[in-house]
Amino acid sequence: MARPTLTLGTRGSVLARRQAALIRSFLEAQGVAVQVEIIRTTGDRFQEVPLAKIGAKGLFTKELDQALLEGRIDLAVHSLKDLPTEMPEGLVIAAIPERASPWDAFVAHPAFSGRVEDLPRGAVIATSSIRRQAQLRAWRPDLQVVPVRGNVDTRLRKLEAEKWHGLILAEAGLQRLGLQERIRQRLAADILMPAVGQGALGVVCAADNQQVRALLEALHHAPTAAAVRAERAFLHALQGGCQVPVAALGTVAPDGTLVLRGRVVSLDGRRQVEGVQRGSMKTPEAVGEALARRLLAQGAQLILEETREASEGYAPQRPR
DSSP, X not given: OOOOOEEEEEOSSHHXXXXXXXXXXXXXXXXXXXXXXXXXXXXXXXXXXXXXXXXXXXXXXXXXXXXXXXXXXXXXXXXXGGSOSSOOTTEEEEEOOOOOOOOEEEEEOXXXXXXXXXXXXXXXXXXXXHHHHHHHHHHOTTOEEEOOOSOHHHHHHHHHHHTOSEEEEEHHHHXXXXXXXXXXXXXXXXXXXXXXXXXXXXXXXXXXXXXXXXXXXXXXXXXXXXXXXXXXXXXXXXXXXXXXXXXXXXXEOTTSEXXXXXXXEOTTSSOEEEEEEEEETTXXXXXXXHHHHHHIIIIIHHXXXXXXXXXXXXXXXXXX
């Protein structure tokens, strides 16, 4: 008996559709018919507004969540960094495929031939992320960091139109779009530590949808899942989100040791707290929570409280 057609929900950006196509191809290789439904989210509707100013959780997920809960779609594909650390009741992350690059990339204006270390004093760098803004200010206080939103192609057009020296984008997104040639440089952790879940995908379905969960089992990558579960537990324990400059990266060694690095930075870049926690990949949440407790005790608590009290979504430039 033929399996019924599954409806896969996704946002409408080129990158989101490309990521959804990866999951669709996996399912179709198992003989499953898949149709794709494009769903517009709150974050997509307000592309000229800074994310932190919209001030809601699940900006890129809640409409897809609702479609899942209502049974209008069977599964949804997300960039894992967009998924809130608390899933809505009745939904589950059914699979986390093997992670692509977690790193940020420097995309330079065509007129600028250097690397990020070669940027002149006062150079203008664009990014949509408070996490990136804060870390860039900590690394180079002289840089002018400006906000930019929109899909990847929109941001690349703005880069040339505004004559910025460069912008920061996720390396995985550029690779998935076939835009590797636009990457001037992968940025190391001493400049930019990645966002929680960056480079990974999360496939969400209804918790009681055993058919979809069974179909996705072979797609799930345990080391990636352990790493991002630790990162998400770290962020959750800090009560963070897209409005808080928190960065983390988990890796799993061949012997099963999970290594989690985390960083919390003030909006102006003046203060930062970071650390490393090791543990077993079998208990990733414990690793994330332990690192969060350490950093909170070392000063992250005050940084996060000040960040949440800030009335503006974007940080003030550090005085020259």
